[in-house]
Amino acid sequence: MKKVKVYIEKSENGYSAYMDDTPLNYCCIGEGRTVEETIDDFNKSYIGIREYFEEEGRTFEEIDYEFFYDTASFLQEYCKAFSLAGLERITGVNQTQLGHYLHGRHKPNRRTIERIQKGVERFAAELTAIRFA
Numbered sequence: 001m002k003k004v005k006v007y008i009e010k011s012e013n014g015y016s017a018y019m020d021d022t023p024l025n026y027c028c029i030g031e032g033r034t035v036e037e038t039i040d041d042f043n044k045s046y047i048g049i050r051e052y053f054e055e056e057g058r059t060f061e062e063i064d065y066e067f068f069y070d071t072a073s074f075l076q077e078y079c080k081a082f083s084l085a086g087l088e089r090i091t092g093v094n095q096t097q098l099g100h101y102l103h104g105r106h107k108p109n110r111r112t113i114e115r116i117q118k119g120v121e122r123f124a125a126e127l128t129a130i131r132f133a
Contacts, residue, residue, distance in 0.1 A: 004065045006042060008035060010073040017042040017067065024061055026053070035077055039067060071113060075102040091119030
């Protein structure tokens with residue numbers, strides 16, 4: 001089964017999700033006011049296109065898809081839960097620079113994206129290890 005990246009990005013009315021370029025004979029998208037709604041809409045789009053292909057007697061290639069945030073959309077979604085100062089402590093990326101990414105003034109390079117990714121993963125691991133008495 002092919003693995004396909006689905007990108008989640010901030011849009012005018014919320015968020016959108018779209019498939020990476022693939023040689024498939026179909027494409028799916030999703031939209032919503034929240035990331036959760038967008039993912040749900042994308043999943044429904046995938047099911048809908050599969051059902052359409054079946055009705056038409058066309059071959060449908062099943063895929064294994066995974067969602068990815070662009071940096072600005074991640075920051076937009078999680079700035080409600082974390083301050084930029086907090087994200088700086090988690091990722092090691094200067095909060096001023098994070099603000100530039102958040103507002104679309106700059107795009108992070110691959111190395112910075114990896115720093116953000118690793119910092120968030122480390123923080124998530126710490127949170128999931130916590131047990132309350």
